[in-house]
Amino acid sequence: MNMHSPAHAGTPALCERMRRVAKIAAVHADDVDARARFPEEAVEALRTERLLGAQIPAELGGDGATIAEIAELCAILGQACSAAAMVFAMHQIKASSLVSHGEGAPWHRAFMARVAGEQLLLASATTEGGIGGNLRNSICAIEVAGDTCRLEKDATVISYGDMADAILITSRAHADAAASDQVLTVFLKDQYTLEKTHVWDTLGMRGTCSDGFLFKGEAPAEQILPRPFAEIAAQSMLAYSHILWSAVWYGIAADAFARAQAFVRAAARRSPDQTPPGALRVAEASSLLQGVKASIVAALEKYAVAQGDEDKLSAMSFSVAMNNLKIASSQTVLTIINHCMLICGILGYKNGTPFSLGRHLRDAHSAQLMISNDRILGNTSTMLLVHKQDTSLLG
Amino acid sequence: MSITDEVRNIVASHGKLPVDVGTLADEADLYAAGLSSFASVQLMLALEEKFDVEFPENLLNRKTFASIAAISAAVSGLVADHQAA
Ligand SMILES: Cc1cc2nc3c(=O)[nH]c(=O)nc-3n(C[C@H](O)[C@H](O)[C@H](O)COP(=O)(O)OP(=O)(O)OC[C@H]3O[C@@H](n4cnc5c(N)ncnc54)[C@H](O)[C@@H]3O)c2cc1C
Numbered sequence: 163m164n165m166h167s168p169a170h171a172g173t174p175a176l177c178e179r180m181r182r183v184a185k186i187a188a189v190h191a192d193d194v195d196a197r198a199r200f201p202e203e204a205v206e207a208l209r210t211e212r213l214l215g216a217q218i219p220a221e222l223g224g225d226g227a228t229i230a231e232i233a234e235l236c237a238i239l240g241q242a243c244s245a246a247a248m249v250f251a252m253h254q255i256k257a258s259s260l261v262s263h264g265e266g267a268p269w270h271r272a273f274m275a276r277v278a279g280e281q282l283l284l285a286s287a288t289t290e291g292g293i294g295g296n297l298r299n300s301i302c303a304i305e306v307a308g309d310t311c312r313l314e315k316d317a318t319v320i321s322y323g324d325m326a327d328a329i330l331i332t333s334r335a336h337a338d339a340a341a342s343d344q345v346l347t348v349f350l351k352d353q354y355t356l357e358k359t360h361v362w363d364t365l366g367m368r369g370t371c372s373d374g375f376l377f378k379g380e381a382p383a384e385q386i387l388p389r390p391f392a393e394i395a396a397q398s399m400l401a402y403s404h405i406l407w408s409a410v411w412y413g414i415a416a417d418a419f420a421r422a423q424a425f426v427r428a429a430a431r432r433s434p435d436q437t438p439p440g441a442l443r444v445a446e447a448s449s450l451l452q453g454v455k456a457s458i459v460a461a462l463e464k465y466a467v468a469q470g471d472e473d474k475l476s477a478m479s480f481s482v483a484m485n486n487l488k489i490a491s492s493q494t495v496l497t498i499i500n501h502c503m504l505i506c507g508i509l510g511y512k513n514g515t516p517f518s519l520g521r522h523l524r525d526a527h528s529a530q531l532m533i534s535n536d537r538i539l540g541n542t543s544t545m546l547l548v549h550k551q552d553t554s555l556l557g
Numbered sequence: 558m559s560i561t562d563e564v565r566n567i568v569a570s571h572g573k574l575p576v577d578v579g580t581l582a583d584e585a586d587l588y589a590a591g592l593s594s595f596a597s598v599q600l601m602l603a604l605e606e607k608f609d610v611e612f613p614e615n616l617l618n619r620k621t622f623a624s625i626a627a628i629s630a631a632v633s634g635l636v637a638d639h640q641a642a
Contacts, residue, residue, distance in 0.1 A: 298594070340575050340591025392588055396619065478617040544598045548605070549617050 173231050179211040180235045184242035191243035192513075194369035195521050198362065200325050201369045204239070204246035205283065213250070215278030217257045222271065223278035229258070229402060230462045233409040240413020241420075244525035245369025247413055249283075251406040252321055252370075255399060256284035256330045259346060259387065262398035269384045273328075273348060285326035287377060291316035295533045298395060299341040303334035304386065311347060311383040314376070318360060321372040327351050331377060332391055344391035347381070354379035366524030397475040401465045403533075404484045408458050408491035411529050412451075415495040418522040419444075419451050422502035425509065425517050440505035447501040454491050454498070461487045478549040485542045492529035499523045560636070561629040563607065568625060571603045572596050583626040588619070597622045604628070610635040 187204035194201045208214055217232055218224025227235075232254050239247035257277065264270030276282060288297040302315040313333050320329065328350050335345045360374030387394060422444055429438035464483050468474035499522050503510045506517040513520055558566075561583060569578040572587070573596040581590060592600075600622065601612055610632070612621070621631045 335589075340589070342591055342593050343589045390588070392619070473615075473618055473620065476619040477614070479614060541594070544595050545617075548598055548601050548612060550614070552614075 173234065176213075176216060176225060176227060176231055176235060177238060179213055180238045183207040183211055183213065183246075184239050187239060187243035187246040191246075192521065194243060194245050195366075195525075198364070198368035198371070200322055200371050201243055201246035201249065202325075204243055205249060205325075208246075208250060209281040212278075212281060214253060214281045214283060217254055217261055218274045218278040219261065219265075222275040224274070229405060229465055233405055233458065233462060236406050236409035237413040237416065240410040241417040242413075243369070244410065244414050244522070245367055247410040248367060248370050248407075249322055251410050252286055253284050255402045255406055256286050258398045258402040259330060259394050260348075263387055263389045263394050267384070267388045269382070270348070270387065273385075280327075282327035283322070283325065285320055285323055285329045287315060287317040287320045287323075287329050287331040287375075289317065289319040290332075291318045291374075295537055297332065297533070298344070298392065300332055300334045300344050301341070303337045303339060304345060304347060305337065306383045306386075309383055310380060311386060312380045313347065313349075314378050316359070316374075317377045318374040319362075319372045320356075320375055320377070321370040323356055323373055323375050324371065329354065329377070329379075331379070335390070342392065346387045346391045346394055347379075348385045348387070349379040349381050353381040365527055366521070367528040393472075393476075396481070397472065400481060400484050401461070401475075404488040405458060405461050405465065407529070407532060408454070408461070408487055411491055411495040411526060412454050412458060414522050414526050415451055415454060415498040418499040418502040418519050419447055421510070421517045421519060422447060422505040425506045443501050443505045447498050447505070450494055450498045450501070454494050457487050457490050478545045479552060482542055482545050482549060482551070485538050488533070488538055489535055489542075492532075492535060495526045495529060496523075499526050560608075560633050561625065564604070564625055564629045564632060567600060567603050567607060568628070571600045573599075578625075581625065583629070584624050587622060587624055592622065600628075604632060608632055608636055608639075610639050 183204060186207045187201060190201060190203050215224035216227040220226040236247055236251045239250055260270055260274050264274065289295060290301055292301055293299055302313060305312045313331065315331060315333060328348055330346055330348055332344050332346050334341065335343045355378050356375040358373055359376055362372045426438050426440045426444050461484060468480055474480060499519060503519045503523060506519060509515045509517040510519040512518060565578060572578065572592055575591045605611055616631050620627060622628055
């Protein structure tokens with residue numbers, strides 16, 4: 163087997179299962195968007211296909227899927243319903259923290275078995291009032307007294323917070339800890355209360371239901387992940403977030419592209435002697451789409467090489483590469499979808515046509531804000547003060 | 558002044574730690590003490606300037622900056638290479 167090949171033999175079966183989910187998700191995508199409601203049919207289908215446990219190791223009841231396989235699944239669902247795909251991606255990002263950093267801890271191993279067995283949906287609470295998207299800093303601190311931990315957090319954005327079975331939440335490690343000395347803790351649904359503070363009525367990604375909440379939780383202290391959040395963030399979350407998000411955005415752009423191409427092909431069939439005016443733009447969009455795909459594949463290969471090697475995963479070159487993927491894909495998908503809109507014209511602009519692109523365009527606009535690109539560029543620019551970019555082609 | 562002492566001074570002036578560096582042991586975890594990744598880069602730049610060395614790619618990671626002892630070991634290695642070259 164080629165060690166660096168991102169996929170393995172289990173991929174076709176996983177994809178087949180996700181295609182069945184995508185079929186259901188596509189039917190409800192417009193309604194999910196219009197009513198800003200949770201994509202419950204799609205998530206139910208994910209459970210039926212047992213895909214919420216896809217990443218959990220096989221000995222704990224999951225499929226042991228690789229990041230490349232999960233990325234492919236995100237792209238498939240992204241072509242049907244962006245919100246459902248982002249819910250799936252965010253769940254899998256949380257699962258990656260458990261798989262990468264919780265395997266040695268008895269509580270987290272048992273919890274992983276439950277995630278696979280009961281198809282539990284995991285949500286994330288890193289964003290905090292007063293901190294924004296600066297996920298490597300917290301204001302709130304977890305309080306450990308004996309065997310119990312308690313946490314209160316002004317969590318301004320928790321996607322599907324109301325629908326989740328568990329929330330993985332960041333905080334400072336203790337009351338005196340520095341802002342960057344953080345831990346990640348799993349709280350189960352019956353171990354916390356959520357008081358809604360913000361309603362998610364947004365331009366796009368409406369079905370992620372990313373409301374704001376005042377989170378109050380109490381749980382056994384063994385539910386705190388055994389590694390510092392700094393390591394979790396650097397070694398699994400950074401790569402999984404940027405790769406899986408990009409895969410979802412790629413899916414959105416790929417569906418927009420398919421619609422624009424269908425529009426031009428229909429015109430070409432009507433008058434085979436004339437190349438339709440949109441044909442050139444389709445070619446341009448195709449090139450841009452290939453660029454996004456290639457960036458994701460390159461990042462997957464980089465991850466495959468670094469996986470399991472703490473030094474490689476925490477190297478600046480790795481962070482810069484993952485940050486660059488996020489910046490490039492979040493910007494390029496917007497350009498692609500805009501091209502598609504120009505190709506389809508009013509039929510793309512209007513809702514309810516086979517070529518409608520409004521939802522795609524609105525959903526894709528979230529990409530640049532989902533950890534602000536300015537913030538990410540700021541971090542990358544700091545690293546580039548010391549890190550010299552690898553200028554080789556294949557290195 | 559030993560390399561460790563010089564490193565200590567630079568951590569004090571560029572590490573932006575919320576605690577007094579004098580209270581930290583050589584082996585103390587600087588990240589737990591509040592070293593941010595941004596400050597670690599500034600620290601690295603100051604060390605490069607002070608010791609006239611360049612951190613190669615394989616040292617640009619969290620481990621290198623995990624403690625005053627780790628930084629001193631990395632700097633000592635670079636200074637030795639520099640003098641040997
Ligand atoms: C669809 C969606 C789902 C989400 N789901 C979740 C979730 O489940 N859980 C969760 O915790 N979070 C979630 N988020 C939050 C998200 O990941 C970001 O943390 C959040 O969007 C950042 O909020 P902000 O723009 O208000 O804050 P900030 O990050 O503070 O940014 C505000 C603005 O200030 C500027 N800015 C601030 N700091 C800097 C800097 N250092 N350098 C340069 N510019 C800066 C930027 O231009 C930015 O536009 C979600 C976001 C989206 C879009």
